[in-house]
């Protein structure tokens with residue numbers, strides 16, 4: 001059974017593995033940090049959030065300061081889908097952000113119908129117009 | 132010390148009574164302040180519930196009272212004089228006899244009323260028995276000291292006991308972000324506050340009206356304590372009558388359904404909410420989600436401040452563990468009380484996760500909190516917290532990211548998963564003499580213009596609502612300009628490329644270009660983080676917001692330019708700053724942390740509202756959506772290519788689908804080629820301490836040890852000795868200049 005855990009990551013409950021939600025590539029034990037199965041790249045933040053104001057003339061330009069902030073991009077080694085983006089001070093250890101009790105997850109899903117796609121939640125309904 | 136005395140039995144009761152009667156100072160009571168859960172059911176509530184337990188009937192009573200509370204909220208919003216009231220930064224609510232928040236108005240700011248439980252409990256505990264105070268029908272109490280229970284001192288709450296046949300059966304409350312409170316800077320949110328006494332009014336809960344009549348002696352004292360005396364009086368009257376309307380509606384409900392039904396409805400509302408929240412939490416996966424974020428200043432200096440969150444869900448309980456966050460700043464105002472963190476998180480659940488749950492404090496009953504004491508999220512009693520938003524909003528966003536990672540997999544949801552909302556108050560505070568000769572000090576309603584986060588299948592909404600009030604208004608600019616002596620020459624105009632990129636993009640922020648026009652004494656201040664380190668991330672492969680500066684153009688009077696040479700004006704920050712159309716003017720950028728500064732007529736102050744975070748990989752954004760953003764002027768050719776990799780005809784915006792697919796494939800291959808496996812990457816990238824280029828506060832890799840500015844020195848969390856005391860920024864500047872001067876003199880003498 002598959003659990004759609006994030007928009008980029010699926011858990012195969014039978015195999016107890018993380019998978020890329022894009023291509024199904026296996027990313028390692030679901031009891032471990034999924035990041036270990038991904039590739040990482042350190043980006044200078046201004047490569048993403050480019051300066052809007054002339055960086056030659058101004059100290060503050062709308063681009064984050066590289067001495068304060070780096071952007072780590074995690075992608076699937078197979079299909080290259082961007083799975084997670086982490087903003088960190090330079091050299092700060094990346095978070096083990098999703099750390100699950102897989103046995104509890106199995107028990108929970110044993111009582112549930114498998115899903116064929118992620119459940120988005122209720123559709124937005126505009127309130128009736130009144131005034 | 133009395134704490135060490137070992138007294139048991141009857142003597143201890145006598146000692147307790149003696150101590151409580153002779154207490155020289157009634158500080159906030161830790162027994163009250165440390166409990167965000169529900170009070171135990173009283174014997175009377177038990178009796179009422181045994182008589183009235185039909186859920187359908189109780190629901191009718193609940194809706195009846197809620198309609199009254201909503202009516203009172205309309206009054207508050209329409210009659211309130213403070214800008215905060217006019218644009219929805221207010222709330223009204225009903226509390227149980229014990230003081231628990233049972234029903235908040237459907238509009239307005241839940242955190243405000245969630246915190247009013249604390250002063251009500253203080254009043255019950257201390258003033259009900261005190262012969263010099265007492266609680267009688269027609270009494271109204273007021274509070275603004277956050278340490279007794281408010282989000283920050285700029286808010287003022289009034290509370291009224293609701294009696295039935297001589298007995299209190301409920302409480303009514305109303306809160307408004309009043310703004311001005313007599314602090315060291317105008318507007319009520321002083322970033323200059325170095326001591327709690329710089330924060331202005333410190334109203335512990337006290338009785339300000341008897342027999343439904345405000346005491347003019349006390350009102351006059353309060354008017355003399357603030358810069359807006361008329362507003363102080365007007366809004367005290369408004370809040371009192373709002374409480375009175377709630378009282379009337381409760382009395383009517385009692386007349387129709389009986390007091391037992393009303394008391395049972397208020398109590399069961401809390402218990403049912405608690406039970407339903409536990410049921411919903413059971414649907415979440417068990418585990419821990421970790422998320423750290425950093426703010427980049429205290430409002431007086433740029434330093435890196437960590438907010439560390441480990442959110443653990445087990446069974447039907449949730450624990451927010453904020454240990455490892457920054458130490459407190461003992462002479463800065465950016466600390467947040469823990470009750471403010473809790474109240475903000477109640478708002479996260481009640482408006483962003485379970486908007487269908489009744490708005491009351493039962494939502495937090497299954498939730499635990501852990502803080503280092505003291506720390507930036509649980510400061511000491513004497514530590515300022517007037518600008519708590521600078522840290523509590525980051526703590527809130529960490530909670531928003533972490534809860535979304537628990538929510539996405541749930542087969543049954545009550546609302547949709549959302550990338551982070553923009554969270555910072557990119558707006559102007561202002562103060563001085565208006566064109567009508569009135570003294571004012573307040574905040575622009577653009578505080579409510581935060582961009583919404585993207586959803587899995589929908590872009591975020593532009594300049595939508597603040598994180599603390601999903602239903603609020605950014606105000607009518609022309610209406611505001613009738614009251615204050617400045618205009619927004621560029622107002623509510625989306626700022627190009629100010630976007631949280633993603634498969635779905637964040638709702639964008641607009642730019643504001645202000646100039647003061649009609650006053651001899653008027654100034655602005657800005658109090659926002661995020662000029663060095665962005666305020667929010669994206670979600671699941673989406674990016675966060677960029678950073679936001681203040682841009683200024685001095686030495687110019689744009690009103691003369693608009694009169695004499697209007698064609699030379701430019702209608703965006705980007706063009707004004709990069710093209711420099713006014714030859715003699717001075718152009719500069721700054722962090723968005725301007726202390727109160729007197730404005731010259733016609734000089735420009737320019738900022739942008741923030742964007743919400745993006746959702747998912749930007750390379751999967753539908754090319755048609757990228758072109759729609761192009762067509763609407765929201766992004767540049769650079770972003771359409773560099774971030775979204777869309778190939779299109781620049782004249783017609785016609786997409787070349789095949790070329791786009793090819794370019795995106797190449798970009799994915801480039802990603803893979805330039806990336807490394809995680810473990811290999813970490814070996815090179817992870818350092819054992821902060822770089823030292825930036826003063827760093829908070830834990831690094833071990834949440835039990837924190838830095839207090841020095842990368843080489845660690846302290847046990849909660850035990851930073853000596854405590855953090857920041858040098859005066861001007862002193863820092865003078866020391867630097869003096870050192871330079873000494874150097875010049877030395878070389879000059881040679």
Ligand SMILES: [Zn+2]
Nearest residue numbers: 020023076079
């Ligand atoms: Zn993949």
